[in-house]
Amino acid sequence: MGQKLSAVKKTAAQQDAETGKRADDSLTSLKDLRKLRGELLQLIVGDDKDPHKLSINGMMWADTLVRCGVDMQGDGIASVIQQIYGQWAVGQTAIGIESVISNSLKVLFSTATGNSNQASKCSIAVGDICMLLRIDVLLYTYAFTSEELAKVTKNVVVVPTVLSGIDAANLNESVLRSQFSFCYGDANEEMQKGILDQLVSAWTPYVRGPVEPPSNGLTG
Numbered sequence: 001m002g003q004k005l006s007a008v009k010k011t012a013a014q015q016d017a018e019t020g021k022r023a024d025d026s027l028t029s030l031k032d033l034r035k036l037r038g039e040l041l042q043l044i045v046g047d048d049k050d051p052h053k054l055s056i057n058g059m060m061w062a063d064t065l066v067r068c069g070v071d072m073q074g075d076g077i078a079s080v081i082q083q084i085y086g087q088w089a090v091g092q093t094a095i096g097i098e099s100v101i102s103n104s105l106k107v108l109f110s111t112a113t114g115n116s117n118q119a120s121k122c123s124i125a126v127g128d129i130c131m132l133l134r135i136d137v138l139l140y141t142y143a144f145t146s147e148e149l150a151k152v153t154k155n156v157v158v159v160p161t162v163l164s165g166i167d168a169a170n171l172n173e174s175v176l177r178s179q180f181s182f183c184y185g186d187a188n189e190e191m192q193k194g195i196l197d198q199l200v201s202a203w204t205p206y207v208r209g210p211v212e213p214p215s216n217g218l219t220g
Contacts, residue, residue: 002067002077002157005030011152022148030066030156038064038160041138044120045162053122054171054179056134056164061088064160068153070141072109077157078102081137088133088163089125092194096184097123097135103186105157108141115143123183124166124176130202132166168206176203 005027015023042062065084070077082098089097100123108117118140125133140158144150176199184195 002070002080003153005066005068008068008153015148015151022146023152026144026146026149027068030158034064034066034158034160037138037140037158038062041120041136041160041162044138045136045164052179052182054124054132054134054175055167057167059162059164060133061163062161064158066156066158068156070105070155070157072106077159078105081159081161084161088127089135090128091126091198092191093123093125093198096187096191096195097125099187099191100183101137101139101159104139105141108139112141112143115145117141124179124199126198126202130205132168132171132199132202132206134164134166136162136164168203171203171206173200173203176200 008027042059045056045059048056063084065077065081067077067080078098078101081101082094100121104119104121108119111117118138121137121139123135123137125135127133138160141155142158143155144153177196180192180196180199184192187195
């Protein structure tokens with residue numbers, strides 16, 4: 001799952017003075033990268049006019065994860081990401097998003113041009129009060145090439161995440177199903193069924209309309 005910056009900085013401090021200082025300077029600059037990537041994603045989500053994404057009511061939460069020395073299979077850090085937004089997303093959708101992130105990281109690591117790569121992902125999920133959520137993630141990977149950094153860590157993954165509430169009242173089922181297919185098309189059949197059932201179940205109360213009370217057969 002990789003190491004936090006603080007842990008890598010401790011390793012850098014154990015090198016000789018000059019190497020340690022250069023490595024520490026480079027690692028410190030990652031804090032600026034974390035801030036910039038997080039701000040970039042919030043701007044993208046806040047001004048998103050993509051008709052293929054579900055409309056949102058507003059952003060609810062944002063954070064940026066930074067990990068160094070990440071396994072190129074991506075499973076470990078995907079699990080960490082899932083734990084972070086697991087406080088919001090529940091059930092099959094939370095499991096599905098972890099699978100999506102893991103697969104995306106594997107692709108990023110294997111298709112990097114030069115020493116970096118990036119991709120954006122947009123997923124839909126269900127919260128613990130059956131609220132429909134949109135989770136936007138901006139994945140960025142960078143393999144270190146400097147000799148100083150190579151001695152303490154091999155790469156960094158920066159993952160800003162923005163969680164927003166979906167405008168479920170103005171959402172129709174065909175759009176929901178289309179977005180589901182776009183987000184979870186790579187999941188296995190059993191997982192897809194579980195995710196779709198959870199999404200439709202959470203969406204239905206928004207559009208079903210008021211329930212009439214049962215009649216007692218009396219007239220006023």
